[in-house]
Amino acid sequence: MLTIRNATLADGSKRDVRIETDAGRIAAVGSSLTESGEVVDAAGKLLLPGAIDAHVHFRQPGFPHKETWETGSRSAAAGGVTTVVDQPNTNPPTVDGESFDAKVVLAADSYVDYGINGGVTPDWKPDELFDRPILALGEVFLADSTGKMGIEEDLFRSAVGRAADDYAVVTVHAENAELFDRDAKSRDDPNAWSAYRTAEAEVDAVERACEIGAEFGARLHIAHTSTPKGIDAARDVGATCEVTPHHMFLSRDHLEELGTFGRMNPPLRSEKRREEVFARVANGTVDMIATDHAPHTREEKDASIWNAPSGVPGVETMLPLLLEQARKGNLSYDRVADLTARTPSKVFGLPRKGRIEEGRMADLVLVDPDETREIRGDDLHSKCGWTPFEGWTGVFPELTMVRGNVVFEDGEFGDPVGENVRD
Structure with a gap:
């Protein structure tokens, strides 16, 4: 289990989110969940459903x-x-x-x-x-x-x-x-x-x-x-x-x-x-x-x-x-x-994705909404190494999870865990 505490959701509400990491699903969303397993304090951070x-x-x-x-x-x-x-x-x-x-x-x-x-x-x-x-x-x-x-x-x-x-x-x-x-x-x-x-x-x-x-x-x-x-x-x-x-x-x-x-x-x-x-x-x-x-x-x-x-x-x-x-x-x-x-x-008919709700896949993105970064092609990870938005400002994730698996955190990558959404 993993509990993300004190996160602000996109609608402005503050919630705790519990994740069944073995199943890759969101087990519960509430205002004061009992801590279980690993705990991440997300106070002051924005928790979003992973982008599609x-x-x-x-x-x-x-x-x-x-x-x-x-x-x-x-x-x-x-x-x-x-x-x-x-x-x-x-x-x-x-x-x-x-x-x-x-x-x-x-x-x-x-x-x-x-x-x-x-x-x-x-x-x-x-x-x-x-x-x-x-x-x-x-x-x-x-x-x-x-x-x-x-x-x-x-x-x-x-x-x-x-x-x-x-x-x-x-x-x-x-x-x-x-x-x-x-x-x-x-x-x-x-x-x-x-x-x-x-x-x-x-x-x-x-x-x-x-x-x-x-x-x-x-x-x-x-x-x-x-x-x-x-x-x-x-x-x-x-x-x-x-x-x-x-x-x-x-x-x-x-x-x-x-x-x-x-x-x-x-x-x-x-x-x-x-x-x-x-x-x-x-x-x-x-x-x-x-x-x-x-x-x-x-x-x-x-x-x-x-x-x-x-x-x-x-x-x-x-x-x-x-x-x-x-x-x-x-x-x-x-x-x-x-x-x-x-x-x-x-x-596109992906009912297990797209929302932070009990039973949905734990595809989650954690950001500090006030921390910005200048966009530079050399800092991005596409093989082409450039961007039409060179010099623009963005708010980048601190943490990205796919089905409860941490695939990106503080500039480091986890393991490739991607699956076909139709399988």
Whole structure:
């Protein structure tokens, strides 16, 4: 047994939390529990449910020079993320039973729990995927994107229909390439990528994806919405959506400094759109924050705007950045817990995770809400070694637990204990 005493929860209440470490579950939550076993005094500290990052690319198999399950999950643990959902655009892509099984073997190195999404390509094998413990379908690219995962509408419809039959969530990357601005290709400035992949392309694809989803009664989740209209279009039809930290905090105004390190899909938007996206995060319109953690090496990103790969790391800085906003009063701590834990657990069907309640898994994060740290890429644990938030301020965890196992404490790591959340 382990008892965490005098902790402040996200709703502001002060509670003791008792953990059955053998079972990995929360045994009791109360205001004055009898001490049992080891005791941690958390007076003055904030105890949060471990974050669930529903959108990461840990790059294995195929691209271990960018990230591995070991390095990506260590980065997650150091940032207070206790569950990740890995997307299928690896090499080979996770589109059949063999590729899924191979990824599970690699994920044995994970320090945090994980879900694995099945992908959709012209040669995918849905029967094999749905015979495995996949978490969802997606990231399904109804889009032109980095890599070769974009699909035609007929195949998208087929995949959505099959997912609806299995009551599986479909995570959608929504951009309509027909609405990209081809004239922007004559430019070579960092803003060219944002000019090329227009906001209208996202909104149109969100609307079309949601129309198709509604035909089948499917459960659609729109990935990395970067525009206020895209968010509203998803919510108008009952789809869920996520916003990334980079679309929440960064805009085209930052591209002069970031250069090609600020290239991602969808791209950064205007400051006005960013402010409207932030407002929707704060007021409850947005369902969750997910990072789209997509690391590349410095050498790969140090290229022209048209040759640099799209994507930025983010799994370690998501919760610290949000907690800093809560410390400043721009978000409540309760809203942070909704965005990073409670709602992702509900949307993706993880009833044992996401809340500090009796019977739930002891996925917990302990922080000092007043202790801040400057974010430096050299201090982070992703293999890529850089961050678009260099020099920003975050509130980082002192302790991260996965099912009662300490995987990170005061800068030191425990053992890799990650399990598939669908097993």
